[in-house]
Amino acid sequence: EAGVAQSPRYKIIEKRQSVAFWCNPISGHATLYWYQQILGQGPKLLIQFQNNGVVDDSQLPKDRFSAERLKGVDSTLKIQPAKLEDSAVYLCASSLVGGLADTQYFGPGTRLTVL
Amino acid sequence: GIQVEQSPPDLILQEGANSTLRCNFSDSVNNLQWFHQNPWGQLINLFYIPSGTKQNGRLSATTVATERYSLLYISSSQTTDSGVYFCAVEHQGEDKLVFGAGTILRVKS
Numbered sequence: 001e002a003g004v005a006q007s008p009r010y011k012i013i014e015k016r017q018s019v020a021f022w023c024n025p026i027s028g029h030a031t032l033y034w035y036q037q038i039l040g041q042g043p044k045l046l047i048q049f050q051n052n053g054v055v056d057d058s059q060l061p062k063d064r065f066s067a068e069r070l071k072g073v074d075s076t077l078k079i080q081p082a083k084l085e086d087s088a089v090y091l092c093a094s095s096l097v098g099g100l101a102d103t104q105y106f107g108p109g110t111r112l113t114v115l
Numbered sequence: 116g117i118q119v120e121q122s123p124p125d126l127i128l129q130e131g132a133n134s135t136l137r138c139n140f141s142d143s144v145n146n147l148q149w150f151h152q153n154p155w156g157q158l159i160n161l162f163y164i165p166s167g168t169k170q171n172g173r174l175s176a177t178t179v180a181t182e183r184y185s186l187l188y189i190s191s192s193q194t195t196d197s198g199v200y201f202c203a204v205e206h207q208g209e210d211k212l213v214f215g216a217g218t219i220l221r222v223k224s
Binding site for chain 1: 210
């Protein structure tokens, strides 16, 4: 079974530029998550999708971040314009149905550096 | 929101030693999970353990929900155990995992 795929693995941009990350979850997984992990901290949930609907985006900075999951499969996360404090690893995870006991499987992450 | 505190922040072990990692949380939870993030950044789920005790090989975990803490035991540590161990909880009434800051473990050969 293929795992969660993410691209690119690394990205360096200057502040005020735009950037997009892509995630392809495990086949058949209904729930998809985007996390932000700043160096030295645990991951923080940005947005959770159930199929192609948003379940939770309460911690997504909506003035600059956007995410979509068209057709309920892969997803893109966009930052426009980027700030220095957006430097972090962006992790995508998926789970079969979501919910309390459902295991989340994480991708390798995209490391973003904003100069 | 709920607070999740992990201790110690940093731990260095000689290969073969045992260790205990602790996770304290500030309120009642529906869900508690332990994760391992390897030195290459890959995050792997170790245990789903909202209460009780579970074991998987050299790893075991215990959660005492009434006292709001969980422990992760690593026995006979190996260099491949190195990385960051995270505790994550799901606060009652919310549907998302909140992660602690992690414990950095280094196992020396």
